[in-house]
Amino acid sequence: MSSAGFRRTRTISASVALIALSTALTACGSSTTATTGATGSAKAAAPAGSTVVDVGALSNGAATETSLTVAQVASIRAELPASVLGSGQLAIGLGQLPSGSPPIGFVGSDQKTLTGSEPDLGRLVAAVLGLKPVLNNATWDNLFVGLDSGRDDVGFSNITDTEQRKTKYDFACYRQDNLGLEVLKTSTLTLDSSAENLAGKTVAVGAGTNQEKILLEWQTRLKAEGKTLTIKYFPDAASTYLALNSGRIDAYFAPNPSVAYHIGQTAKSPNPTRNAGTYSGAGATLQGLICATTKKDDGLAKPVADAINHLIATGDYAKWLAAWNLSNEAVPSSAVNPPGLPLTNT
Numbered sequence: 001m002s003s004a005g006f007r008r009t010r011t012i013s014a015s016v017a018l019i020a021l022s023t024a025l026t027a028c029g030s031s032t033t034a035t036t037g038a039t040g041s042a043k044a045a046a047p048a049g050s051t052v053v054d055v056g057a058l059s060n061g062a063a064t065e066t067s068l069t070v071a072q073v074a075s076i077r078a079e080l081p082a083s084v085l086g087s088g089q090l091a092i093g094l095g096q097l098p099s100g101s102p103p104i105g106f107v108g109s110d111q112k113t114l115t116g117s118e119p120d121l122g123r124l125v126a127a128v129l130g131l132k133p134v135l136n137n138a139t140w141d142n143l144f145v146g147l148d149s150g151r152d153d154v155g156f157s158n159i160t161d162t163e164q165r166k167t168k169y170d171f172a173c174y175r176q177d178n179l180g181l182e183v184l185k186t187s188t189l190t191l192d193s194s195a196e197n198l199a200g201k202t203v204a205v206g207a208g209t210n211q212e213k214i215l216l217e218w219q220t221r222l223k224a225e226g227k228t229l230t231i232k233y234f235p236d237a238a239s240t241y242l243a244l245n246s247g248r249i250d251a252y253f254a255p256n257p258s259v260a261y262h263i264g265q266t267a268k269s270p271n272p273t274r275n276a277g278t279y280s281g282a283g284a285t286l287q288g289l290i291c292a293t294t295k296k297d298d299g300l301a302k303p304v305a306d307a308i309n310h311l312i313a314t315g316d317y318a319k320w321l322a323a324w325n326l327s328n329e330a331v332p333s334s335a336v337n338p339p340g341l342p343l344t345n346t
Helices: 080-087 117-129 141-151 210-224 235-247 255-265 301-314 316-324
Strands: 010-012 021-025 027-036 051-053 066-069 091-094 132-138 169-176 178-184 202-205 230-232 251-255 274-280 290-296
Touching: 021 132, 051 117, 051 316, 066 117, 066 316, 080 230, 091 117, 091 141, 117 132, 117 301, 117 316, 132 141, 132 290, 141 290, 169 301, 178 210, 178 255, 202 210, 202 235, 210 230, 210 251, 235 251, 251 255, 255 274, 290 301, 301 316
Parallel strands: 091 132, 202 230, 202 251
Antiparallel strands: 010 051, 021 027, 027 132, 051 066, 169 290, 178 251, 178 274
16 A cells, blocks of 8 residues: 555545645654545545544554544534634644553554554544644653643543543543453453452552552452452563463453453464453442543533544444454443542542
């Protein structure tokens, strides 16, 4: 395929249009603007005012590339704050520097284009709003600096809804915040809501993580029942997966997107893995949520939520999740500022 065929977002007009993709470095990171155009491929022309978003492009096998044609929705576009509407673009903040985090966000196989589930959803939302997506990649901390300063309109970067963050930001939620239990495909282990099935098992987890906190709680409860749960720590993912392949551990408890990515990478290997079950990152009493994040009271959260709900209604949302192997994190609708991780658990 030609380099033009890999472009991420293409707005189709009645006449032949061109693609341009500009990349500029900023103080916080890199900025990529997806401009209008067509690829010159054999794909059927979309109606005027629609945008073709190539979900999963340049993902180097992390996703199944899927082209979605998204029409601008005038009624949702009319909800936009005047400043965003007047700019004609949606500045999307990403916190994926320095090295990226597949499948959430990373540099694509062309070594310059930002790909991942989060950039792709930002592009889809921008298409519904009739705006040009501008992707600004930064470190995690500078992502929030970008929102605070007005450099970015909205953050799409696996940001968890927390009550603490609500003091400064509004949320339009679009994915469940889940943890996954990765096991070898030959394993019969499953994770139930009580974690009783982990009794007698050995599970690896990252030190200092939210999933470690949950696993330690399960270990304490099982111990009180006279049962064991052995927890192992490894210096990196490579050594963890080596232990899983050799049978030294029964499972790896990690963020669900990371599990989904690795499952895809192992699918054709001698030791394929599978997801034995998911668990809310917020714990047993609350479903954690991942949300688009905007500056508090700037009026952007509602149109973003409405755009996501439109994508849900058209089926493009489900196709986006499926392309990135994240269907098990689907939400039925996007809500503005639903209950988040409480202050006692942030």
